[in-house]
Amino acid sequence: MTSERKGIDPEKLTDFTLRVLNKAGIPEGDAKIAAQILVATDLRGIDSHGVGHLAMYVRNIRSGRTNPDPKTKITSNAASTAVMDGDRGFGLVVGYRAMTEAMRRAEETGAGFVTVRNSSHYGAGGNYAMMALPRDMIGISMTVGGMGMVAPGSVGQGVTINVLSVAAPSNQEAPFVLDMATTVVAAGKIEIAAREGKSLPEGWAVDKEGKPITDPRQFYQGGALLPMGGSPQTGSYKGFGLAVAVDILCRILSGAVPDQQYGGSHFFGALRIDGFMPVDQFRKAMDGMIQQYRELPKAPGIDRIYISGEVEQEIEKKRRAEGIPLHPAIIKSLEDIANELGVEYDL
Amino acid sequence: MTSERKGIDPEKLTDFTLRVLNKAGIPEGDAKIAAQILVATDLRGIDSHGVGHLAMYVRNIRSGRTNPDPKTKITSNAASTAVMDGDRGFGLVVGYRAMTEAMRRAEETGAGFVTVRNSSHYGAGGNYAMMALPRDMIGISMTVGGMGMVAPGSVGQGVTINVLSVAAPSNQEAPFVLDMATTVVAAGKIEIAAREGKSLPEGWAVDKEGKPITDPRQFYQGGALLPMGGSPQTGSYKGFGLAVAVDILCRILSGAVPDQQYGGSHFFGALRIDGFMPVDQFRKAMDGMIQQYRELPKAPGIDRIYISGEVEQEIEKKRRAEGIPLHPAIIKSLEDIANELGVEYDL
Numbered sequence: 212m213t214s215e216r217k218g219i220d221p222e223k224l225t226d227f228t229l230r231v232l233n234k235a236g237i238p239e240g241d242a243k244i245a246a247q248i249l250v251a252t253d254l255r256g257i258d259s260h261g262v263g264h265l266a267m268y269v270r271n272i273r274s275g276r277t278n279p280d281p282k283t284k285i286t287s288n289a290a291s292t293a294v295m296d297g298d299r300g301f302g303l304v305v306g307y308r309a310m311t312e313a314m315r316r317a318e319e320t321g322a323g324f325v326t327v328r329n330s331s332h333y334g335a336g337g338n339y340a341m342m343a344l345p346r347d348m349i350g351i352s353m354t355v356g357g358m359g360m361v362a363p364g365s366v367g368q369g370v371t372i373n374v375l376s377v378a379a380p381s382n383q384e385a386p387f388v389l390d391m392a393t394t395v396v397a398a399g400k401i402e403i404a405a406r407e408g409k410s411l412p413e414g415w416a417v418d419k420e421g422k423p424i425t426d427p428r429q430f431y432q433g434g435a436l437l438p439m440g441g442s443p444q445t446g447s448y449k450g451f452g453l454a455v456a457v458d459i460l461c462r463i464l465s466g467a468v469p470d471q472q473y474g475g476s477h478f479f480g481a482l483r484i485d486g487f488m489p490v491d492q493f494r495k496a497m498d499g500m501i502q503q504y505r506e507l508p509k510a511p512g513i514d515r516i517y518i519s520g521e522v523e524q525e526i527e528k529k530r531r532a533e534g535i536p537l538h539p540a541i542i543k544s545l546e547d548i549a550n551e552l553g554v555e556y557d558l
Numbered sequence: 559m560t561s562e563r564k565g566i567d568p569e570k571l572t573d574f575t576l577r578v579l580n581k582a583g584i585p586e587g588d589a590k591i592a593a594q595i596l597v598a599t600d601l602r603g604i605d606s607h608g609v610g611h612l613a614m615y616v617r618n619i620r621s622g623r624t625n626p627d628p629k630t631k632i633t634s635n636a637a638s639t640a641v642m643d644g645d646r647g648f649g650l651v652v653g654y655r656a657m658t659e660a661m662r663r664a665e666e667t668g669a670g671f672v673t674v675r676n677s678s679h680y681g682a683g684g685n686y687a688m689m690a691l692p693r694d695m696i697g698i699s700m701t702v703g704g705m706g707m708v709a710p711g712s713v714g715q716g717v718t719i720n721v722l723s724v725a726a727p728s729n730q731e732a733p734f735v736l737d738m739a740t741t742v743v744a745a746g747k748i749e750i751a752a753r754e755g756k757s758l759p760e761g762w763a764v765d766k767e768g769k770p771i772t773d774p775r776q777f778y779q780g781g782a783l784l785p786m787g788g789s790p791q792t793g794s795y796k797g798f799g800l801a802v803a804v805d806i807l808c809r810i811l812s813g814a815v816p817d818q819q820y821g822g823s824h825f826f827g828a829l830r831i832d833g834f835m836p837v838d839q840f841r842k843a844m845d846g847m848i849q850q851y852r853e854l855p856k857a858p859g860i861d862r863i864y865i866s867g868e869v870e871q872e873i874e875k876k877r878r879a880e881g882i883p884l885h886p887a888i889i890k891s892l893e894d895i896a897n898e899l900g901v902e903y904d905l
Contacts (some may be wrong), residue, residue: 248645259781287833288832288833288834289667289668289669289832289833290637290638290667291637291638291667291833292669292829293834319637320636320637320638321638322638322669322670324668324670337855349811357714362851362863363864364857364860365855365856365863366861369851379805379873381808383655387803387806389796389802389803391796391886392674395793412791414788415792426701438631439786439787439793439797440787441788441792444759445759445761445762445788446738446742446743449736449738449786452736452866453736453846455734455865456724456734456736456850458847459696459724460660460696463847464831464834465834466835466839466843469843469846482639483636483639483657483670484811486635486636486638487634487635487636487641487673487811487812488811488812488813495811496816497806499815501805507712507714508714508716510712513711516709516712517795519795519803520803
């Protein structure tokens with residue numbers, strides 16, 4: 212063990228998470244899907260979106276905000292496209308079903324797109340885009356997040372923190388997995404800084420008057436995250452534009468607005484690679500591209516150039532071998548949920 | 559006329575551009591399509607991508623680099639997806655054909671995607687995404703551009719300047735049209751600053767050693783544009799990741815690599831709105847969203863919050879009324895091409 216934190220076995224963590232979700236009211240099959248998604252997120256080092264959110268999810272189920280057993284419904288007027296009503300279900304379960312439906316349609320026509328309304332927080336967007344990889348497809352996943360971004364020219368939180376993810380398979384190299392918020396950083400990074408008492412780098416957030424801040428506490432006092440690009444001069448209208456594009460595909464195209472103003476809305480897409488070209492050729496060309504970028508001249512002090520998804524794959528290898536080093540605050544939250552629900556804590 | 563420059567009639571400019579392209583060897587129908595795209599770009603105020611490039615296009619045709627009469631070829635293994643070989647054609651003509659094909663497939667299945675290899679510079683990406691608007695579709699357009707971006711952790715130009723565009727129709731409001739390079743700014747902005755002898759804002763570009771620059775001349779001495787996001791701390795890996803995603807869809811999925819390393823490769827998509835929901839409902843919800851963003855609290859000194867596409871629509875209204883105020887250097891270049899080709903200059 213090289214980590215100072217205890218490495219938790221991913222299988223045991225999945226089983227524990229499954230039991231918690233199941234006890235909270237989610238049917239076993241769905242609980243298993245959600246547990247696997249959450250632990251996969253932690254395995255890949257995206258600590259802000261893994262089992263650290265389990266307490267929040269359970270709270271939302273127990274308060275009645277999230278429907279633990281949703282009757283999701285699909286409507287469609289075309290072979291390649293559909294809308295899913297998530298029936299206020301758990302976002303990880305609804306997202307899994309919707310991406311599965313997008314891939315089913317892509318099997319038939321080459322492309323499948325499903326937009327989703329009435330869902331809830333779906334965790335890390337990359338998980339759904341990555342579902343396409345073993346199916347030899349390119350995967351797309353988007354979601355509308357909670358309020359938190361300032362629009363260029365505005366002050367305060369007026370735009371949701373949206374997420375865009377694209378995944379494409381390679382051959383020997385790590386698959387390409389882009390998973391990004393349309394803000395400079397995800398809100399989870401502010402949470403982590405606040406929890407650890409650290410200050411924020413400049414360029415992440417502003418206070419309620421639009422002035423730059425480095426104290427994470429000011430974010431929670433009417434502050435906001437900047438759009439990707441930072442200031443208008445360095446392209447914040449692009450980050451805002453991407454956020455609105457995600458809004459359109461998730462909230463408008465699914466019929467979530469005006470009735471369901473800021474609820475969980477997602478958008479999923481799948482493109483079957485062999486609808487365009489032979490899969491082997493594609494995977495090998497991906498390897499070639501990744502290697503070409505890796506071989507670019509390095510800036511002083513840089514050992515390696517990383518393509519989206521490579522760092523996460525390295526972390527996953529390490530964590531599969533050594534366990535997942537959960538933050539003590541997260542371990543505490545898991546113990547608390549276990550106690551609250553009467554589930555055995557065995558991690 | 560409020561502009562100090564002479565406003566050129568868009569009809570006359572289209573006719574002139576058509577005649578120049580036709581004289582250079584492009585068949586009349588294709589020349590008309592390309593002329594309309596170029597003038598539409600100038601009408602929308604995207605001066606870096608309109609008729610200012612005409613001389614370059616003609617040069618590429620006359621040197622044999624661009625095929626003026628391409629026999630574009632479509633291959634496909636699925637109803638919703640296809641690959642187009644552009645036969646080294648003029649990007650504006652190839653792009654128009656490929657987007658038309660994507661929309662034809664979207665008519666049938668709800669979604670259509672066409673990736674393109676062996677094309678050339680296709681102008682402003684928004685033009686093709688906007689072709690979807692009158693068809694009640696959401697349009698997507700991407701292209702690989704010329705070398706010019708530095709990868710995070712690298713020095714020098716190692717990544718192409720890629721472009722991503724999304725367009726969606728509204729009702730009374732301007733349509734949403736996002737049209738962005740995955741760099742902090744498009745290379746055209748550096749060209750304009752160099753031409754006008756102005757310095758660059760900080761955060762746009764670096765010199766050959768990776769140090770920030772404000773002198774546009776240093777960009778042309780081994781410098782590079784920064785990815786959207788600027789530095790790794792403020793999300794440059796997102797801009798790089800978006801650039802690679804565009805690479806994958808344009809160059810890898812079309813089979814452009816490894817044979818055609820950095821030639822013109824594009825990607826087009828169309829989603830038929832009524833495959834998801836009623837078009838009227840969508841358009842009205844778009845208006846509602848745009849109005850909601852417009853009504854956000856304004857920062858001091860800000861009169862209005864703009865959504866992607868609104869500024870361009872305002873410029874278009876003005877230019878349709880007052881003519882297009884081309885830069886004197888561009889007018890000179892048009893006169894020179896007219897002389898060179900023996901085409902009457904009547905602007």
